[in-house]
Amino acid sequence: MADKPHLFKQGNKLGGRKPGSLNRSTEQAKLAISRLANEGIDVLREDLEKIRERDPLEAAKLYLRLLEYIVPKKASVEMRAEIDTRIQQISININKSDGTNH
Secondary structure: OOOOOOOOOOOOOOOOOOOOOOOHHHHHHHHHHHHHHHHHHHHHHHHHHHHHHHOHHHHHHHHHHHHOOOOOOOOOOOOOOOOOOOOOOOOOOOEOOOOOEO
């Protein structure tokens, strides 16, 4: 066997999947799930319509809850600030009942 050259030397590529590509079974599974999801969306649309006819407010609540899975929420931002204030001067005017200031 020492006479035969090695076909599989390091760095020698004779085919195979490209990096990051899915194997056939994974690709088929994702396609099946996608088809099932599309059918579910059609049924869901019909169900929401039936609920809307019976209780429009409940249908709106369900619709908004479903949107959370489609439209990303905005992240809340908390802002804090420290304010350093120093009192420069305090003026006090005292008015007596006779109308004079002191």
